[in-house]
Amino acid sequence: MARALSTEGFDVVAAARGFTRSHHVAVDVHRLGGGAPVARRLEAAQIILSKFILPRDAGAPPGQMSGLRLGLQEVTRRGLGPAEMSEIARLMRRVVLNGEDPTRIGREVRELRQRFPKIHYCF
Numbered sequence: 179m180a181r182a183l184s185t186e187g188f189d190v191v192a193a194a195r196g197f198t199r200s201h202h203v204a205v206d207v208h209r210l211g212g213g214a215p216v217a218r219r220l221e222a223a224q225i226i227l228s229k230f231i232l233p234r235d236a237g238a239p240p241g242q243m244s245g246l247r248l249g250l251q252e253v254t255r256r257g258l259g260p261a262e263m264s265e266i267a268r269l270m271r272r273v274v275l276n277g278e279d280p281t282r283i284g285r286e287v288r289e290l291r292q293r294f295p296k297i298h299y300c301f
Contacts, residue, residue, distance in 0.1 A: 179203050179250055182267035187275050201250045206232055208244035222280035223273045224287040256294040
């Protein structure tokens with residue numbers, strides 16, 4: 179997912195050090211308005227993630243976060259793989275970088291989700 183987001187034009191934290199296979203990805207969105215506003219736009223498109231404090235936020239007022247944190251456990255539990263991570267990154271680009279209508283993108287997100295109704299991994 180980190181590589182896909184970087185390819186789509188997002189500033190993935192520490193991308194120069196390589197991409198991990200972790201279920202967590204941090205993205206710096208300070209140039210796009212900050213974590214909270216970007217997270218709200220993505221939520222309107224049915225993409226739920228968290229605003230996130232980055233090192234650059236030291237000393238900033240509470241609530242002013244520059245980052246987003248993507249936790250990918252749920253999407254991988256449903257069986258989404260690298261191709262779908264690229265698809266999600268493209269949907270995020272269309273909302274955040276291209277400024278497309280989040281409601282319209284939300285319909286595409288729901289269609290993607292409906293293709294993976296089964297939980298594959300759980301305790």
